[in-house]
Amino acid sequence: MPEEDLKPLLSTLARLAPEGRAALLPALHAAQAMYGYISERVAQAVAQALGVPLADVYGVIEFYSMFYDRPVGRSILRICTDAACQLRGSEKALDEACQRYGVVEGQMSADGEWTVERAPCLGLCNRAPAVNLGLPPQYIGEPEQHVFAPRSYAYGLRDPEGGAAADHIAGNPRLITVLCNGVKAASLETYISAGGMRAVHKWIGERRSPAELISEIKASGLVGMGGAAFPTGIKWEGAANAVGETKFLVINADESEPGTFKDRVLLEGDPCRVLEGAMLGAYAIGAHKIYCYMRGEYSLAIGRVNDAIGQLREAGYLGKNIVGSDYSLDVEIRAGAGAYICGEETALFESIEGKRGFPRIKPPFPTTHGLFGQPTVINNVETLAKVPLILSDGVAAFRSLGTEKSPGTKLFCLSGDVIQPGLYEVPFGVTLRHLLFDLAGGVEGGELQAVLLGGAAGAFATAQHLDVRLSFEDLRAAGLPLGSGVVMVFNQQRSMGSVMASLARFFAHESCGKCYPCQMGTQRQYEILQRVAAGRSQPGDAERLQDVGWTMTDSSLCGLGQTAASAVLSALRLWPELVAQ
């Protein structure tokens, strides 16, 4: 193999060097884009420039699935084979793609143009089977979409507007998705004429008290939409009161929970709204820097957020002394590189710091010891999208929708066997029946068998739960999670054994490997469910799944392992006959 010309890399590295190890992921992304993969020589240059030990650089390359230590095709076709896509022929799409390029899964085509990969959920579950195209910067070829089912299109193409490329967005009232049309991003100008940026003027422009801002957020009852439902105001107050020279606000846009695509739709449709929410949060805690950590596969969203940041800077909303105040603030985008675990807040910090995405032991919590050890607020995209509304129209208006304990609206991601998959914004407290039948047209291909609520880390509901109201309190009473708003539908024809196996494969693929219960438990769970799906369950498997499942739930280090058996254990309660006793 000819030696790469290191010159272009070295000039990038010279620019990144002052950041040291924290620039490792950006440097590896740059190297990957320049040379198509990261050779030993390239890795050595990166290590040297950033002052990171060689073995550590290798450890990072090996952790993230979008970094390659050997040559891959100039374009990488990633085909999701997780639950929602499996229902819509993803295995066949994968086979066809492999045949077309004359490769096996994971291999490069003879002309070096293509690599075809099996991928975990790509956040395109509403357009299953999902295909993500990782293109070299100079790509000008034709879309390769016709090998796939009509609904799907290859995400990542230059100009994906219109037709099958559009996300279906519906519901009523549409407060935070009002400008999302599934095709184009709303510009800053559009956002402002729709009432955006008022809260920034009102609170930051007039330099109103951060403490007062935080008490508004507390009064609104806003809680986190990333899955844990932690009260946002209390989190902000914690970081505001924490002692620390530098504080950070982090936007968690790593969205990778199977069945979830809401954050992508928000960021692709109305990035300024999310950024305005983040700016207000940063102001509230006294941060001058926002990191927006975005899932690496979300190339379109990354581009649009980048454009939005440019517009905000241009208009004086970011940079020095914003909106006429003496407060300065900026935003940096960080792209992830293919690791679900980096959505976990402390693993995400490690990733920004240039390390493998290993979650940290908590306590201490991010509000006191977060990014670079400093007080940090990390919020989900949807959480932040709600902040401008609360701070411009007031708490009473926000609370006029939803329930007492779950105020406002909620985004639900509908996928699987549903007539109209898409993103639905509805007030908290509507029933599952209303969402699924009135809004999304009902079940496709037969009677309802089950709904997976909350994602792979969630639980199954059945027809008996259709009248449960979708609020935190009602779902909790019914023993169901809201999680990240996933509603994945399965008709009577579906084999729930295969569904469980595909959820288990996801966790086995995405476990970071740090703690034993999850590192080995996700693998053992997957092995057992593979034989269950194949109708070869062995005596004792039910008890094995219980032991492995409860050990992961009780003893794992982070939320991934703690919920990796949640859907499986709920399925065992509903369909015990699937597994041999």
Next chain:
Amino acid sequence: MEDSQPRMIHLVIDGQPVDVNEGATLLDAARQAGKEVPTICYHDHCTANGLCRMCVVEVEGARLLSPACVAQAAEGMTVHTRTARVERSRRTILEMLASSVDLSDAPEIQGLMALYSADAQRFPDASRRSHPVIDDNPMYIRDYSKCVLCWRCVQVCAEDAQYTFALNFSKRGYETSIATFYDKGMMETSCVFCGQCVGVCPTGALKPKRQWLLETGMGAEDVLSQTRSKARRKRRSEHTPGND
């Protein structure tokens, strides 16, 4: 009175009151109370990362089990070290370990398996982590089929002791293994052959070359030729550069 000693923490472990210094872990407290809490990854001289979770205990009022080696003792805690929930986790972790890794050189873990009635055959058809033995230097061999991923070798090679940074990880999840830069042989890395990693390895995954050769039945003469000469040459050329 009590008030004059503000830095003492009072807790109850398995019904027995214990007073510990502030900052003590539940493992410290349990040891002080004479309670046996099993550990695999923990080492007194390495950073505790809470990896193996063998040390989990049940703290009243907590949703999850707590890893005793990293969880701090707090005032008024009531701790149980051997509930059914605790035993289920410990036994299952041991059974999963036995189905993944070659534990033949890890007598301590075998002892725990007996203590917790763990069944080494619990998981039929489990894919084991097997790797060929790496024999790439005169000082020690690496047999990662026996590695339990306790991270000790990585840590002593880095900030816990040596600051040499020759070791890290490859892959992730179940497939994780300890690795050098692009899987190079130890002689090509920053390794200074201090042997600290071998000293802390709990399972025989890292083993002095001499011991390994003797175990394979090799005679003294051959052992000598395979462990001495190359090492000396390397050392000489390192310490007196340009002296060849």
